[in-house]
Amino acid sequence: MAPDKPVVIYPPDESGGRRVQVGGALLGLAYSVGDVARFMQEAGLQDFDEMDVVRTGLIEWQGGGPETWTH
Template sequence: MPWQTPIVVHPPAADGGRRVTVRGQDVGVAHSDGELTELLRRAGIGAADIALDDPHLVEWRGTAHAWTDA
């Protein structure tokens, strides 16, 4: 099995929300970096481990930190 990042932020939907998965499990939809951080915290990822720009931790599908589908 190929290596995968543990967190995937999927492309924005029409409403700007982005589905988020952690280790293949859907953890919710975020509409901002702050909401994304909160989803990850609720999924059990400690604040010290949340590095949204670390490509080894987070795979942004689409433009990173973009919260609209424009």
């Protein structure tokens, strides 16, 4: 089951963390693609892994894609 709200990954902050937001709710800070995968699992995509994070169209990446983790 996919999240019914948009998933937004914001640009990295000074520490390299990227805010993860689903449907207006902030889920936390991700420091890697693995962290984003865990947030996606919590949002209802239990089988989502790191390759899914990189390939999916469900995520709106702001300030750089899944390879960008520095400010």
